Amino acid sequence: MTRDQTTAPQLHTQLAYLLKRAVVDLERLHAEHLAPLGITGRELGVLLLLHTHDPQSQQQTAAHLGVDRTTMVALVDTLETKGLLARRPDPTDRRRNVLDLTDHGNTTLLQALRASDDAEHHLLTDLDPTEATHLRTLLTRITHTPTHP
């Protein structure tokens, strides 16, 4: 793609700016909507991952999330303190911690997914449902290749 001399580029028309801004806005909305549940957007990600892939070790979860295993330790500490998940030694490999959602974790996850939907809805308030779906489809298409090989 070459520079089109007929359309003067502007900061607010750069794809990087638009994407970054959408992320910042959605993170703020998530923070607001998840605050009553006492969890962050990233913590919701962990709960959702464990709910759909349970049981998983800490490192498997960290890899799925794209964070370092040392970063994962603090994340799991926080969620365990909140009573949302529990560490259980893997009987087949006692070096590993298997992570299980607690009942409270499952309940919170369902509430958090509704809160997350609300946050997304606020971000996409100017789009009709067809457009919102199209946006998701396009984003899925450009991110379908692995980031963390």
Next chain:
Amino acid sequence: MTRDQTTAPQLHTQLAYLLKRAVVDLERLHAEHLAPLGITGRELGVLLLLHTHDPQSQQQTAAHLGVDRTTMVALVDTLETKGLLARRPDPTDRRRNVLDLTDHGNTTLLQALRASDDAEHHLLTDLDPTEATHLRTLLTRITHTPTHP
């Protein structure tokens, strides 16, 4: 928007995940394509902003960029060291620094915009031109309200 019980949510279908991933991927592509020019994506943003809104003070530029004025100091230091812009005392208000792009700054900006286009093109490689335009349009629509009022 309420939780649709028929579609099981997954981490990689969450809008926040898709957007964040697109941002991370594009930042990596920008870093790669801008490396030969010796600037970062954010520095390109400053150059572009000054090119389209010149002349601006440091604080005006910081506000446009959405960063703190103290963060702006280091950014301007770096760009001035690289010879891409120059601080000039505002004759009408000597507390202010007016930022001017140098010739080297203008030249680098044009090269950086081409590199940025290449980075975007790589991110959107699986979309045809119509879809790429549609993605930009949708992102513009959801970010058209001010973030930093």
Next chain:
DNA sequence: TATTGTTATACTCTATAACTATA
């Protein structure tokens, strides 16, 4: 008294290196 740029400082986030216990 308020504002611009600056510096010093602190805080957040994350990764790297080293340790332990297990394999």
Next chain:
DNA sequence: TATAGTTATAGAGTATAACAATA
């Protein structure tokens, strides 16, 4: 010898507070 989890530490990025020059 290699790996999972942990801890200590360091680095990047950013903001808050305090200061000098100017309005």
